[in-house]
Amino acid sequence: MAAKPVGMEVSIAVSEAVMLCDADVVAAYPITPQTHIVEHLSELVADGKLDAAYIPVESEQSAMSSCIGSSAAGARTFTATSSQGLALMNEMLYRAPVLRTPVVMVIANRALSAPINIWNDHSDIMSVRDAGWVALFAENGQESLDMTILSFRIAEDPRVSLPLSLNIDGFTLSHFIEPILLPTREEVRAFLPPFRPIVKLDIADPISIGLLGTPESYTEARKATDDALTASKQVVSEAFAEFKKHFGREYRVVESYRAEDAETILVMMGSIAETAMTAVDEMRDRGEKVGIVRLRLWRPFPVEEFKAAVRHAKNLAVIDRHMVLGVPDGPVALEVKSFLYADEVRPNISNYVLGLGGRDVTRDDFWHITERAKQPGAGQRPRYELVGVME
Amino acid sequence: MAKQIDALMKVRDLPVGFTAKPGSTLEFKTGDWRSMRPKLDRGKCSYCGFCYIYCPDGVYQDMGKDEKYYKPDLDYCKGCGVCAQECPKHCIEMVLEEV
Numbered sequence: 001m002a003a004k005p006v007g008m009e010v011s012i013a014v015s016e017a018v019m020l021c022d023a024d025v026v027a028a029y030p031i032t033p034q035t036h037i038v039e040h041l042s043e044l045v046a047d048g049k050l051d052a053a054y055i056p057v058e059s060e061q062s063a064m065s066s067c068i069g070s071s072a073a074g075a076r077t078f079t080a081t082s083s084q085g086l087a088l089m090n091e092m093l094y095r096a097p098v099l100r101t102p103v104v105m106v107i108a109n110r111a112l113s114a115p116i117n118i119w120n121d122h123s124d125i126m127s128v129r130d131a132g133w134v135a136l137f138a139e140n141g142q143e144s145l146d147m148t149i150l151s152f153r154i155a156e157d158p159r160v161s162l163p164l165s166l167n168i169d170g171f172t173l174s175h176f177i178e179p180i181l182l183p184t185r186e187e188v189r190a191f192l193p194p195f196r197p198i199v200k201l202d203i204a205d206p207i208s209i210g211l212l213g214t215p216e217s218y219t220e221a222r223k224a225t226d227d228a229l230t231a232s233k234q235v236v237s238e239a240f241a242e243f244k245k246h247f248g249r250e251y252r253v254v255e256s257y258r259a260e261d262a263e264t265i266l267v268m269m270g271s272i273a274e275t276a277m278t279a280v281d282e283m284r285d286r287g288e289k290v291g292i293v294r295l296r297l298w299r300p301f302p303v304e305e306f307k308a309a310v311r312h313a314k315n316l317a318v319i320d321r322h323m324v325l326g327v328p329d330g331p332v333a334l335e336v337k338s339f340l341y342a343d344e345v346r347p348n349i350s351n352y353v354l355g356l357g358g359r360d361v362t363r364d365d366f367w368h369i370t371e372r373a374k375q376p377g378a379g380q381r382p383r384y385e386l387v388g389v390m391e
Numbered sequence: 392m393a394k395q396i397d398a399l400m401k402v403r404d405l406p407v408g409f410t411a412k413p414g415s416t417l418e419f420k421t422g423d424w425r426s427m428r429p430k431l432d433r434g435k436c437s438y439c440g441f442c443y444i445y446c447p448d449g450v451y452q453d454m455g456k457d458e459k460y461y462k463p464d465l466d467y468c469k470g471c472g473v474c475a476q477e478c479p480k481h482c483i484e485m486v487l488e489e490v
């Protein structure tokens with residue numbers, strides 16, 4: 001491993017990771033803020049540094065179609081997209097898990113239109129949360145690179161064989177220059193075995209894929225996919241443990257920061273946790289018992305690990321980066337509340353939606369949320385607080 | 392034998408990735424969707440072959456120069472009635488499929 005970190009834009013680090021993983025096929029359509037990832041990959045292919053087929057498709061629907069086909073043919077397959085591009089893939093996104101094609105996709109998270117907005121929130125991934133993909137969230141540049149390498153290992157594991165989306169916040173991660181430790185090709189090869197598909201299009205042993213599922217088999221096909229996705233959590237944890245042995249950096253499906261003795265826990269996903277950590281340090285200096293629990297793995301939802309991480313808390317402040325229109329809770333809060341509903345002792349759960357369409361999330365926001373989460377009756381509020389909304 | 396995924400099947404018995412071996416349609420008898428079946432009046436048939444050509448499922452078999460007629464394979468005939476519509480001799484009648 002390179003002894004010293006190098007300054008690198010996170011998008012470039014992600015593309016370098018895809019190169020180090022020897023991807024065979026990249027099929028993608030450029031869209032802000034994912035553009036630098038696929039631009040750099042096309043350069044790497046053109047310069048002969050990555051021996052891959054780069055398919056410059058005419059739409060994201062074609063990108064995902066190509067990816068499913070190439071993955072089924074046994075090729076290590078990568079794509080990246082964002083917002084409207086992900087929306088245009090929607091029809092194909094729901095197919096890949098049932099077909100068990102382990103496509104790896106980086107989503108540079110961006111708000112969905114309307115109004116047209118190119119900046120960061122989580123509305124794109126939330127719009128496809130039920131599609132059946134494994135979903136990971138990265139917090140910083142190093143994690144984005146490490147998670148890209150891990151993504152191929154997890155998705156292609158024969159016990160998983162499912163598509164995986166790695167979510168990195170648009171601009172706040174994708175366009176930032178961060179210190180990155182770049183592993184060597186040999187180190188990545190030692191960690192990532194060659195792709196051996198469990199479902200393969202092979203002329204010598206032909207099969208049909210993408211079949212009709214009649215009322216007699218559709219339910220069972222969906223159940224088989226859900227079973228595979230649920231079981232993948234164990235493989236994710238194993239891959240994290242193996243990654244630590246190879247690269248020294250440790251990851252968990254649910255991350256905690258100063259949460260062990262916290263009375264108030266802030267629950268969140270993605271890069272805002274970096275800001276939140278600074279705010280938590282400040283609040284801790286003033287004697288506030290506050291901490292962070294961050295979901296690294298969003299699908300399958302790590303229910304047991306999450307419960308264990310928040311069990312002792314008095315107040316849970318769940319932070320969402322997306323509004324479920326017509327519903328008084330954000331998507332993460334909805335799920336957290338439902339998982340804890342049956343527990344006899346559960347924390348006061350309040351919900352905060354912020355950082356929509358690229359609006360800045362500051363340390364002050366976390367101070368504010370912590371205060372609000374401690375207020376009497378916080379757990380009984382009928383709906384989330386839209387932090388900073390001008391009414 | 393190719394696994395059938397049109398019949399009731401347990402989750403654990405489904406082929407991984409919901410795939411099928413080629414030729415599985417041989418065992419997937421689509422004819423049971425039919426509510427009407429074609430009935431031929433051989434006396435009027437001129438052996439012109441329109442039914443054979445027009446049938447969208449290609450289920451008519453040529454019975455040869457001695458028999459001089461075409462016979463639908465009812466395992467696959469879906470009862471669309473195209474043959475009856477196209478027959479120039481009006482010798483195909485669509486009759487209700489009795490179960």
Ligand code: SF4
Pocket residue numbers: 428429445446447448449450451463467468469470471472473474475
């Ligand atoms: S009813 Fe339709 S499917 Fe059946 S034999 Fe006639 S044309 Fe073919």
Ligand code: SF4
Pocket residue numbers: 431435436437438439440441442443460461477478479480481482483
């Ligand atoms: S179309 Fe009518 S007349 Fe011609 S072969 Fe068929 S049944 Fe006979």
